[in-house]
Amino acid sequence: DAGVIQSPRHEVTEMGQEVTLRCKPISGHDYLFWYRQTMMRGLELLIYFNNNVPIDDSGMPEDRFSAKMPNASFSTLKIQPSEPRDSAVYFCASSFFGSPLHFGNGTRLTVT
């Protein structure tokens, strides 16, 4: 299995622009998670899905952030408009119930 695939690996954008991060979970996994990692706050759960349905989005920082999972093999995290404080590494992870998470390699986002 190729593992969890995230794209792009790096994204540099200007403040105010829309940013879309993509994730392909491991086939057969029914949970998908989006995390954000910063030096100040460590690893934070943003949102997670079960069977493509958002279950808990209480970690999403504000309305500028949105996440979708149109099907079992694809999810997006969108930031519109982006701000410099959104600069972080964003991780996607997938699992099936009761199993450990499998993480992607992350997307490093820099907003200037």
Added chain:
Amino acid sequence: AQSVTQPDIHITVSEGASLELRCNYSYGATPYLFWYVQSPGQGLQLLLKYFSGDTLVQGIKGFEAEFKRSQSSFNLRKPSVHWSDAAEYFCAVAKNNDMRFGAGTRLTVKP
């Protein structure tokens, strides 16, 4: 409230020395416990996990961790550190798919 604490932000050890990374949790019931490692430029990799049973858990890369219920701890250990172990280590706890991470401990290995 559920929480995970890794008291040490940064640890430096010499190559060949032993290592212990601390993790304490606050949870209503015994959760599932994990240690993940993040090498520079890499994603998170699972080192080991504890669900139940033997409280001493063996993982990959020579790591082990011991679950101590009385101390609400799940410390990670390695008898002899290698330079390639330099990375960020995250402790995590999970219950009913609510997973929380510690802030991480950065390990530096001196030659």
